[in-house]
Amino acid sequence: MLQGKTKSGFEFTLDEERLDNYELLEALGELEENVYQLPRIIKLLLGKEQEKALKEHLKTEKGIVPSKIMEAELKEIFESVPTLNLKNS
Incomplete structure (x- = not known):
């Protein structure tokens, strides 16, 4: 199991x-x-x-999950995993 936390505070x-x-x-x-x-x-x-849980974490006050923020969050999660580091893509 790999655990991490994004800059926005989402723990995964x-x-x-x-x-x-x-x-x-x-x-x-x-x-x-x-x-x-x-x-x-x-x-x-x-x-x-x-x-x-991630969608709930990222929802705005209007109840919308911004796709750009979701994309950034996913990239950050991948960058925290050494075997799937996507920084060079």
């Missing part, structure tokens, strides 16, 4: 099995050409419960 736990998931790799490969893979990647990486 990543099961190492989720990191070694071919479907996650496929979705990451398709992300550049299809931004709509982002929700799938978040679910594959975090699981349903943490995905829901």
